[in-house]
Amino acid sequence: MIIQWGSWLDYPDIGQISASRRRLGDLVRETPVWRWQGLDVNAIVGEETTVFLKLELFQHTGSFKPRGALSVMLDLAPSALQRGVTAVSAGNHAIAVAFSARLLGATAKVVMPKTANPFRVARCRAFGAEVELVDDVGLAFSRVQQIQAEEGRVFVHPFEGPLTALGTATVGLEFATQAPDLDAVLIPIGGGGLCAGMACAFKQMQPACQVFGVEPAGADTMHRSFQAGSPQAIDRVRTIADSLGAPYALPYSFEMCRTFVDELVLIDDLAMQQAMGLLYNSMKLAVEPAGAAATAALCGPLRARLRGKRVGVIVCGANIDLATFSAQAEVKRDAPCA
Numbered sequence: 001m002i003i004q005w006g007s008w009l010d011y012p013d014i015g016q017i018s019a020s021r022r023r024l025g026d027l028v029r030e031t032p033v034w035r036w037q038g039l040d041v042n043a044i045v046g047e048e049t050t051v052f053l054k055l056e057l058f059q060h061t062g063s064f065k066p067r068g069a070l071s072v073m074l075d076l077a078p079s080a081l082q083r084g085v086t087a088v089s090a091g092n093h094a095i096a097v098a099f100s101a102r103l104l105g106a107t108a109k110v111v112m113p114k115t116a117n118p119f120r121v122a123r124c125r126a127f128g129a130e131v132e133l134v135d136d137v138g139l140a141f142s143r144v145q146q147i148q149a150e151e152g153r154v155f156v157h158p159f160e161g162p163l164t165a166l167g168t169a170t171v172g173l174e175f176a177t178q179a180p181d182l183d184a185v186l187i188p189i190g191g192g193g194l195c196a197g198m199a200c201a202f203k204q205m206q207p208a209c210q211v212f213g214v215e216p217a218g219a220d221t222m223h224r225s226f227q228a229g230s231p232q233a234i235d236r237v238r239t240i241a242d243s244l245g246a247p248y249a250l251p252y253s254f255e256m257c258r259t260f261v262d263e264l265v266l267i268d269d270l271a272m273q274q275a276m277g278l279l280y281n282s283m284k285l286a287v288e289p290a291g292a293a294a295t296a297a298l299c300g301p302l303r304a305r306l307r308g309k310r311v312g313v314i315v316c317g318a319n320i321d322l323a324t325f326s327a328q329a330e331v332k333r334d335a336p337c338a
Contacts, residue, residue: 011256012166013171014204015296020071021170027103028067028170031058035176036313040282044299049288051298052179053283054174054314056171057291063243063317064171065096065158071167072156081106086153088112088140090242091120092290092317093158098129100156109147111140115242119321126142137237137247159191160250160261168194169279172201176209176311183309184210186294186302189222189257189264191246198254198314203260209312210262214297216241217266222257226264240269240328241242243290243317271296276329279315288320 012020036051045051056064068194071083084107087097094306096112100107109131112121115135124131134140148155157164171194175185185202192213199211215223218238225232232250278299279285296315298306320328 003202007097010162011200011259012162012169014201016165017173017201020166021173023074024067024070024167024170026196027070029059030174031056033175035282038165038282040278044278045303046089047306049306050310052182052310052312054171054175054178055285056314056316057285057318058250058286061092061095061099062319063092063096063291064168064194064314065092065317066100068159068164068167068197069093069096069100069156069172070103072161072163073104073106075163076154078138079152079312084108085151085156086110086144086147086151087158088144089158090116090137090245092243092319094129094131095120095123095127095319097156098124098127099119102128109148109151109153111115111143113137113140117242117321117324119320119324120319123319133302136317138246157201159193159246165197165200165253165256167228168197169201170197172198173205175314176202176205177308180206180313181310182206182209182304184212184306185312185314186212186214186297187192187314188244188263188290188293189215190219190244192222192249192253193256194260194314195318196253199260200256209259212297212302213257213261214293215264215266216244216272216293217268219245220266221246221249222254223264225254226258230254230290239289241272241289241293243288243319244293248309265301266299267293267296267300270330271300274330276325277331280329280331285315285318286320286325286329287315287318288325291315291317
């Protein structure tokens with residue numbers, strides 16, 4: 001069964017999302033949900049606020065990305081898998097595609113910007129992927145098109161498309177089951193693939209739950225798209241959260257987010273750095289900036305509105321090396337998100 005939600009797009013129902021989760025099986029982990037308690041977080045959000053963390057940083061490869069990549073690749077014909085896959089990413093998606101290709105017996109060629117963290121490049125190669133480095137993300141997408149044409153590889157998009165959203169919706173399926181009766185859930189937005197799928201699942205399983213999309217102010221593609229009423233692009237990404245640095249929005253993820261997300265919230269880099277410090281000090285979680293984005297929104301712009309509520313927060317990734325984490329995280333502040 002497909003539910004007709006939008007004017008021209010169809011979205012999966014809970015039966016389809018559940019079937020997707022069964023299909024993924026043991027290829028992905030059901031990541032845990034922890035209730036976040038402690039003097040440090042209580043001092044910021046109030047002890048009357050109940051916070052649940054969905055720890056998708058414990059997923060294979062260190063982020064939620066294998067769910068979408070595997071959802072796409074499991075649907076490929078054997079002949080397509082034999083030709084191999086290609087992808088473009090600053091890190092997490094490229095790692096996930098390399099991991100997924102190895103699981104399924106395919107080859108992967110990924111294109112990454114030269115600014116990509118060497119730690120992430122090394123992880124791609126460790127999973128067996130061939131890595132090409134180019135000057136920026138825009139050139140990376142152009143190079144992937146060449147690879148498709150020259151080698152016949154299948155392009156696995158980092159955030160766009162029904163199968164990608166069907167994979168990321170399994171995060172929402174799990175979270176909504178593990179943490180019932182939430183008043184709000186906070187989801188990071190880059191290209192919108194994670195938020196699209198999770199929001200779709202949450203609005204069907206917990207209709208009263210408010211869904212907040214959290215986006216860096218320096219990569220506010222979805223925010224601009226919401227304002228314009230159509231997918232928009234930005235001329236330059238200006239955020240340390242490179243995993244959320246999509247240079248443009250695309251139709252499917254945009255329409256999914258516009259349909260199921262109640263509100264978008266913008267945060268700056270400092271807020272993410274402070275949230276990284278809070279998660280480390282309080283929970284001993286060393287996350288990348290994108291992984292701290294939802295926490296930054298909870299501790300900052302949404303703090304007063306969500307006080308006394310039951311709130312779900314996704315910690316979506318932790319592909320960061322020690323040196324970069326030490327340079328970025330604000331770990332010594334008494335009130336990191338104040």
